[in-house]
Amino acid sequence: MTRLANAVTLLGAGTQGSRLAYMWSRLGKPVYLVDKSSSQLTQASSAVHDMRERNPPEREGKLIRLDTDNMEKALRNSWLTIECIPEDLQRKRAVIKELDTRTDPETIIATNSSSYPISDIVKGLSLKADDRLVNLHAFWPPETQALEIMGTEKTRPDIIPLLMKETQRHGFMPFHVKKHSTGYMFNRIWAAIKRETLLVLEEGIATPKEVDQICKAVLKTPLGPCEQMDIAGLDVILDIEKHYAQERSGIPEGPRRLLKEMVGQGNLGVKSGSGFFKYNNSVKT
Numbered sequence: 001m002t003r004l005a006n007a008v009t010l011l012g013a014g015t016q017g018s019r020l021a022y023m024w025s026r027l028g029k030p031v032y033l034v035d036k037s038s039s040q041l042t043q044a045s046s047a048v049h050d051m052r053e054r055n056p057p058e059r060e061g062k063l064i065r066l067d068t069d070n071m072e073k074a075l076r077n078s079w080l081t082i083e084c085i086p087e088d089l090q091r092k093r094a095v096i097k098e099l100d101t102r103t104d105p106e107t108i109i110a111t112n113s114s115s116y117p118i119s120d121i122v123k124g125l126s127l128k129a130d131d132r133l134v135n136l137h138a139f140w141p142p143e144t145q146a147l148e149i150m151g152t153e154k155t156r157p158d159i160i161p162l163l164m165k166e167t168q169r170h171g172f173m174p175f176h177v178k179k180h181s182t183g184y185m186f187n188r189i190w191a192a193i194k195r196e197t198l199l200v201l202e203e204g205i206a207t208p209k210e211v212d213q214i215c216k217a218v219l220k221t222p223l224g225p226c227e228q229m230d231i232a233g234l235d236v237i238l239d240i241e242k243h244y245a246q247e248r249s250g251i252p253e254g255p256r257r258l259l260k261e262m263v264g265q266g267n268l269g270v271k272s273g274s275g276f277f278k279y280n281n282s283v284k285t
């Protein structure tokens with residue numbers, strides 16, 4: 001890594017890429033936003049602009065938009081590269097391999113994946129430098145600043161403290177996940193809440209409305225688990241639960257059974273107009 005490498009490259013300028021671009025540029029450092037879709041790059045710039053209007057940063061770092069074919073300069077000038085492409089294992093493997101080949105061995109390579117530990121993404125790949133790989137899992141910045149950082153057994157010892165410091169400086173609330181963990185810290189806890197909620201519903205113990213009411217009353221959360229699952233999309237929740245069931249034994253089938261039935265009937269949550277509840281233009285009715 002050269003001394004001039006003070007930028008961050010975000011590969012994938014979708015929902016997360018644009019949010020991360022706002023965060024990593026908020027102290028005045030340049031951010032490269034790289035995507036294969038030029039319309040996505042335009043949308044991402046406008047999303048960053050809106051975030052800057054709503055939450056004016058200390059300084060506005062330069063946003064440099066690049067097509068994937070022209071990302072050489074971005075990689076040369078970045079101390080950190082984060083892939084934010086869709087949650088598809090094969091595509092992520094290809095992208096991480098490319099980043100490994102095309103970056104200086106000192107450049108940190110991170111994935112923002114919600115469910116794949118980086119060690120699983122690179123399994124079987126022959127890499128130039130496998131001591132600079134990390135998961136850097138953001139939630140919904142800038143509104144939700146929590147961020148989970150998880151290295152591999154080979155991650156260089158200086159990388160985690162550096163990322164803890166830099167993410168905090170840029171307004172994240174970082175947590176170090178100290179061992180390999182599918183679902184990191186929070187998603188595992190949230191998975192357990194979702195799973196038991198689905199079992200309670202499947203067994204006919206309570207209705208979605210009652211489950212949400214009691215959770216909101218006791219846990220003091222603005223939304224209940226059924227409302228939150230409807231927002232995320234029940235098809236997405238089903239995929240996540242299937243992934244946990246592949247990884248671990250003893251995951252009950254009831255939650256997947258209920259979700260499959262609902263998804264099969266077209267009840268995907270807010271995006272389809274009905275899930276546990278009914279929606280009109282994304283508003284609960």
Ligand SMILES: NC(=O)c1ccc[n+]([C@@H]2O[C@H](COP(=O)([O-])OP(=O)(O)OC[C@H]3O[C@@H](n4cnc5c(N)ncnc54)[C@H](O)[C@@H]3O)[C@@H](O)[C@H]2O)c1
Pocket residue numbers: 011012013014015016017034035036037040068083084085086087091095112113114115137138139140
């Ligand atoms: N959406 C969330 O709330 C959320 C939260 C935490 C983590 N994540 C994770 O972040 C990652 C990205 O999710 P998202 O919701 O931002 O996805 P998204 O679909 O909104 O954006 C993905 C972007 O990647 C681009 N892309 C695809 N292949 C590419 C390639 N080879 N090179 C460059 N760009 C490419 C697409 O054009 C698109 O703009 C996923 O791994 C997801 O699990 C998402």
